[in-house]
Amino acid sequence: MVKNRKKPTLRLAVAILMLLVFSGFYFLLAPYVHQDVGEGDTQVNATVPATEAAIQTQPPAVDKSSEYLILVNKSHGLGKDYEPGDLKKVKYKVSSRESEYQKLRKTVASAFNDLAKAADKQGHTIKLTSGFRPYAYQKVLYEKYVGKDGKYAAEQYSAKPGYSEHQSGLCADVSSPSVNYNLVQAYGNTDEGEWLTKNAHKYGFIIRYLKGKEDITGYEYEPWHIRYVGKDAAKEIYEQKITLEEYLGEV
Known part of the structure; x- marks a missing residue:
């Protein structure tokens, strides 16, 4: 068992x-x-x-701390003595207008020359009328416009000294022979103005003061005033149809 x-x-x-x-x-x-x-x-x-x-797998975001994305408007100013150290004259400029103020920062000047050259190849003449302006010169202009139109009206199109984008060396007032190189809103309806609106972003620029966005930018529509922000940022701003303030979340 x-x-x-x-x-x-x-x-x-x-x-x-x-x-x-x-x-x-x-x-x-x-x-x-x-x-x-x-x-x-x-x-x-x-x-x-x-x-x-x-x-x-997501592409890197645009670096919004870039020196080319500095915000200059009625509430964000520059120091009285601020002046970029890399200013350079542009090739495409109206020689009879403010010749000593037809400079832009080096990278911006190169980009503007590329923009103007591309426009010229397509039969459009676009030239710089005014670029960098120091504090002192902006003060002269501002006081002139205030004396002419009054403070409130003047501030719809002219910045107080120290609060002008022109002092940054990153923006340009441009025009064409079709409007006798004047800075007028009708420029936006010209062939050159329309080309600029559709193509400026390809060279890193935006139309800074858009129509219908006056309450955000604080300024009247200026189809001639372009601002360099870099190609990536310019593309996003153009496609979204927004202002620099909206892009930077400063509204």
């Missing part, structure tokens, strides 16, 4: 051993089996969380 009891005990021991062996193989192979779970092109490596993988 004792011999007959040993056989079931032996079988049980073998069964337990086999179970332990298979369990060991399962835990060793499980990570490699689960790592390949996925469907077609949507498969994500199991070692990287899905949310992290998605973030890695």
Whole structure:
């Protein structure tokens, strides 16, 4: 009777051993089996969380701290003595107008020359009438306009000294022979003005003071006033039809 009891005990021991062996193989192979779970092109490596993988595929955002995205408006000014150290004369300019103030920052001047050259190739003459203006000169202009039209009216089109984009060296007033190189709103309806509106962003510029956005920019519509912000930012601003204030979240 004792011999007959040993056989079931032996079988049980073998069964337990086999179970332990298979369990060991399962835990060793499980990570490699689960790592390949996925469907077609949507498969994500199991070692990287899905949310992290998605973030890695997004293009880098525009650096809004760029020196070319500095905000200058009625509430954001520049120091009285501020003057860029890399000012350079542009090639395409109206020589009889404010010749000493027909400079832009080096990168901006190069971009403007490219813009004007491209316009010229398509039969449009676009030239700089006024670029960088120092604090002292802006003060003279502002006081002149206040004396002529009164403070409130003047401030719809002229900045107080220290609060003009022209002092940054990043903006340009431009015009064309079709309006005798004057700065008038009708410029926006000319062939040159329309070309500028549709193509300025390709060279890093935006139309700074848009029609219908006066309550945000604080200034009247100026189709002649372009501002350099860099190509990536200019493209986004142009496509979204927004102002620099809106783009920078400063509304």
